[in-house]
Amino acid sequence: MARVSRPLSLNQATTKYWTLEETVRGCVAAGIPGIGVWRDRLDEIGVDAAARLLANSGLRVTSLCRGGFFTTGDGAAADNRQAVDESAAIGSPVLVLVCGGLPARSRDLVGARGRVRDGIADLVPYAAAAGVQLAIEPMHPMFCSDRGVVSTLGQALDLAAEFPADQVGVVVDSYHVWWDPDVQRQIARAADRIALVQVSDWITPLPAGALLGRGHIGDGHIDNRGLVEAAGRAGYDGFVEVEIFNEDIWATPGDETVRTVIERYQRVFTD
Numbered sequence: 001m002a003r004v005s006r007p008l009s010l011n012q013a014t015t016k017y018w019t020l021e022e023t024v025r026g027c028v029a030a031g032i033p034g035i036g037v038w039r040d041r042l043d044e045i046g047v048d049a050a051a052r053l054l055a056n057s058g059l060r061v062t063s064l065c066r067g068g069f070f071t072t073g074d075g076a077a078a079d080n081r082q083a084v085d086e087s088a089a090i091g092s093p094v095l096v097l098v099c100g101g102l103p104a105r106s107r108d109l110v111g112a113r114g115r116v117r118d119g120i121a122d123l124v125p126y127a128a129a130a131g132v133q134l135a136i137e138p139m140h141p142m143f144c145s146d147r148g149v150v151s152t153l154g155q156a157l158d159l160a161a162e163f164p165a166d167q168v169g170v171v172v173d174s175y176h177v178w179w180d181p182d183v184q185r186q187i188a189r190a191a192d193r194i195a196l197v198q199v200s201d202w203i204t205p206l207p208a209g210a211l212l213g214r215g216h217i218g219d220g221h222i223d224n225r226g227l228v229e230a231a232g233r234a235g236y237d238g239f240v241e242v243e244i245f246n247e248d249i250w251a252t253p254g255d256e257t258v259r260t261v262i263e264r265y266q267r268v269f270t271d
Contacts, residue, residue, distance in 0.1 A: 006228065006269050009034025009062040010261060011198065011243035012041055015254040020050055022254065024057045030258045034239040036063040036198075042086055051090045062239045063135070063196050064092040070119030071100035071112045071149065080123050088130040094195045095127065096171055097136050101146040112149045117159055120168065128167045135195035136160055137171035140179070142210055153177050153186040160193050169195030172231055173243070175202060175214050178222040187230040194236040198243045199224045207247070214244045217264045225268050240269070 010032050012023050020041040027035050035054070042050045054061055067083035070076050087095045099116045102109065120134065127134050136156040139148030150156050153170060160168040170193050177183050187194070201220030206213035217224050228240055242261050249257055 006232075007034060007060075007239045008032050008262070008265050009036055009060070009239040009241040010258065011036035011063070011065070011241045012038045013065070014242055014244040014249070014261065015257055016245075016250040018254045020045060021053060024053055024059060026254055026258050027059055028057055030262060032059075032258070032262065034060045034062045034241070036065065036241045036243065037061055037090060037092065038065050039083065039086060042090070047086050047089045054090050060239065061090055061092040062241055063094045063096050064090065065096045066098045066137075067095045067123075067134070068097035068119075068137075069100035070116045071103050073103075076100070076119060077122060080119070081126055084123070084127045084130050084132050087132045092132070094133050094135045094169070096196065097134055098139065099136065099148050099150045101144060101149055109144070109149060113155075116149060117162075120159060121162070124163050124167050128164075133166060133195050134168045135171045136168065137173055138176055139173075140176045140210075143176075147211075152180055153183060153190065157186060157190055157193060165192045169193045171196045171198060172227065172236075173198040173200075174222050174224050174227050175200045175243075178202060178227065183227070184230055187227070188234050190231075191234050194231055194234060194238075196238070196241065197228060197231050197236060198241045199228065200242065200244045212245050212247055214246050216244065216249070216260055217242070217268050228269065240265075 010027050064087040067080045102112050138150045138153050138156040141151045144151055156170045199217055200214035201217050201222050203215035203220040
């Protein structure tokens with residue numbers, strides 16, 4: 001049984017090639033109490049079957065990834081409503097929003113951020129009625145062009161502040177915010193807006209394609225404990241998800257990856 005001072009959740013991205021059933025089985029066997037789910041894995045078995053599987057497992061679903069991409073066109077609205085429905089169906093209290101990058105052939109960053117704000121405003125009533133909190137995830141600036149025009153925790157909080165805290169919060173993902181000289185102040189400011197904390201590590205040199213540059217906590221440069229403790233001081237007492245995108249880790253047998261996740265988590269976070 002994993003014994004950690006802060007509850008651990010395994011985000012499915014970390015064991016990318018496991019099915020949802022395999023990930024659930026791996027978490028239960030290892031004593032990991034939480035799971036972060038990805039929508040493509042729901043699609044493989046269907047939302048109803050996934051909901052039954054998760055409910056019977058005893059695991060807490062800590063998030064569903066992902067909604068957002070408000071800058072990509074008219075189809076985003078329908079897809080985001082579907083993502084809300086899926087979150088509610090599997091018992092996920094949080095839908096993570098990756099807000100989207102610049103539209104094709106656009107240089108209008110201000111306009112893209114306006115489209116994100118409008119998209120969130122349109123989605124909030126639907127999500128609130130379903131009991132799902134939207135969680136804006138700021139992304140490292142290197143992803144601004146293609147994935148996330150919301151680049152700092154401060155920007156995410158400014159967007160969230162227009163709505164009730166139980167309807168729109170933020171994700172503190174260490175990979176995306178660790179570099180920000182204002183991050184400690186913004187975490188303190190976030191208070192009840194922190195919907196989820198995710199951790200991994202920043203390894204250098206980054207592989208080709210920085211999206212896959214995350215490592216196990218302890219292998220890189222991020223003060224994950226300091227960030228999680230700051231979130232705790234701000235009032236966050238929820239799960240901490242380990243979410244890693246890395247081809248070498250994905251190629252490792254899932255059970256071995258889970259053992260490493262637990263060992264590193266205990267090393268960094270156990271008092």
